Amino acid sequence: MSILTIFLIVLAIGAIGFYLGFTRSKKLAHGAAGKLHSLPVYHGSYVLSWTLVPSLLVLAAWLIVSPILIASQVRGDYPEGVLAQSSLTEDLSYGMIQSIGTGLRLLPDDEREGISDNTPIADVVPLLQRRGMPIASASRDWMLPLAIQRNALQDVSQWAMTVVVILLALAGAWWGYSRIAVRLRARNSVEAVIRVGLIVCSSIAVLTTLGIILSMLFETIDFFSRVPATNFFFGTVWEPRFAAAGSGGAEGQFGLIPLLAGTLYIGAVAMLFAVPVGLFAAIYMAEYADNRVRSIVKPLLEVLAGIPTIVYGFFALITVGPFLRDLSAQLSNLVAGNPYPFIQAQSVLTAGLVMGIMLIPFVSSLSDDIITSVPQSLRDGSLGLGATRSETIKRVILPAALPGIVSALLLTASRAIGETMIVVLAAGVAANLTLNPFDAMTTVTVKIVNQLTGDLEFTSPQTLVAFALGMTLFVITLCLNIFALYIVRKYREQYE
Known part of the structure; x- marks a missing residue:
């Protein structure tokens, strides 16, 4: 049966x-x-x-x-x-x-x-x-x-x-x-059963997080027992490979810095594009747009959040990357007479721009909800004292909503740091260490996928390094989330 x-x-x-x-x-x-x-x-x-x-x-x-x-x-x-x-x-x-x-x-x-x-x-x-x-x-x-x-x-x-x-x-x-x-006392017994069920359901998130940590922690410890932590955290070369016969004992290098730099660099470019556009869109929808315009614009913006990231990757690979490359070739030809493009099709700029487009609905939707939650009495008081609408937004509404906006931006940054598919197609897989946004770089998540692709045994450093990368990324996003909660709790008391 x-x-x-x-x-x-x-x-x-x-x-x-x-x-x-x-x-x-x-x-x-x-x-x-x-x-x-x-x-x-x-x-x-x-x-x-x-x-x-x-x-x-x-x-x-x-x-x-x-x-x-x-x-x-x-x-x-x-x-x-x-x-x-x-x-x-x-x-x-x-x-x-x-x-x-x-x-x-x-x-x-x-x-x-x-x-x-x-x-x-x-x-x-x-x-x-x-x-x-x-x-x-x-x-x-x-x-x-x-x-x-x-x-x-x-x-x-x-x-x-x-x-x-x-x-x-x-x-x-x-x-x-x-x-x-x-x-x-049937009611007491039934409510006790329901209470236990609710406790179990609420514990799933905690147990899931604990399971994720433990699943990565033991493999990470195994990796650091094989590779020194200083070589991982302070290394500047990423070349995970086994020592080959006749190589003189040369071992693979597991430097985190190129991957971490690429992750932060691409995330920063994405935030530089997404934050102004998303924040200004939220201000417009919350303070200037009428109900008819808001009912059309907000759903259209939120549609971007439902598009799969692989589709954004295709958009970057087929449209944005070639456009930037051809544009840079034309500019180079006009300025220096050399048609060689100075922007590669796969670059930090390409990945950052496309990822920024993906992040716009996160910034705008969260910021819009935060701005609209500011009490109407603050707006009425400012306007009653003779301030214009723009002055009210700058000096009253945005300062009151600032803790929530900062928290929303940090949560959006966590989303950017964990992105994979856009980076694979728009920035490549080369672990370069450069400050030029027109060159290709890669991120931690991309290398996690690379190290865990194919028929593998979890007994080699280049496989176990994926867990060390995952634990590092987990700690970074956890710190961002904790800082966001700290900002909200600290400054919320000021306005309450």
Whole structure:
């Protein structure tokens, strides 16, 4: 029985329990001398809670623990030669066993019945490949019995899980129904369950952040155990490679400075373009535009935020980059008589301009919401004292909204620092260290993608360096967000 079927059966039992609990509590309300402590809907929810919560928790725990136990059982039956090898080899072998077992389930019954532990794997692989299963050529005869054993263990686990979960749902429904009484504090119990659910939901963000940090932290520590931290943080050359035979022991260089400089440089160019345009657009929409114009302009600006970043990358690669290159060639020809362009098609300027276009809706939308939240009494007081609208904006509204605007700009800067696709297509992948905005540079995120592309093992420095780069980027954006919160909290008190 599939997981969805089990879940629907449990929901059906819960719905029936809710109805029975609801009707029983209504009968008690009509026949009892005293008043019910909780409404009938709470009594029905009480039965529903006892039906769903224990059974679904057991179902979730079973789905987590069962594959681990089955894998442990199957791995314990490996041949001694395989057990003596590395854990990576064991993992690869188990992956092959999984593929064989999945393929066996796709076979018709008559073909599957003809396969036993003694069947050569060479006779089984063609059958599985005809069913579209990518079975590795390195599969061995000893894997087939383990695949059959794994399927048998999964079947037993599935049926046991089905029986236990459904019986637990029925038992919970009976227990909740039997406890319904006039003075049952069903509302308190239901609200306690809801409170726990809300706490769990609110903890997901914290647990996710913690998981992200831990997933990067251990690999980063492993990287710094192989490469000195000083070489990483203060190195000026990015050339991650293994030491080759006959190279005199030369090792790859993992200098962060070219990548960090490119990240900050491209982000700064983008902010220089996005901040004035976005901020002036927000001021116009909040203070000058009427409702009709605002209802048209603001959605059009926010459409830019919904465009995929790869589309911006295509725009930079096909339109903006060649335009800047041709324009610089014409200017160079007019000034010096040399048609050689001084702006490359892939450059910091190209990436910064296109990324700035992408960031405009973030700046304008956030700033517009902040400006419109300034109390109208401040505007009325300034205008009542004789100030013009522009003076009111400069001397009253913008100072009052400044903390929120600064916070919005810092959040936008965090978005710029984490951009990847635009940089790949508009600025290239060359880790240069230059101050010329017309040359190509790259960012931290681009190199993270490069280092984790292809068939990799997380045992080499040039793979582990991606986690060190990710942790560095995480710390930078975290500092920006903390500073934004600090600005908001500090200056918000001043205006409150």
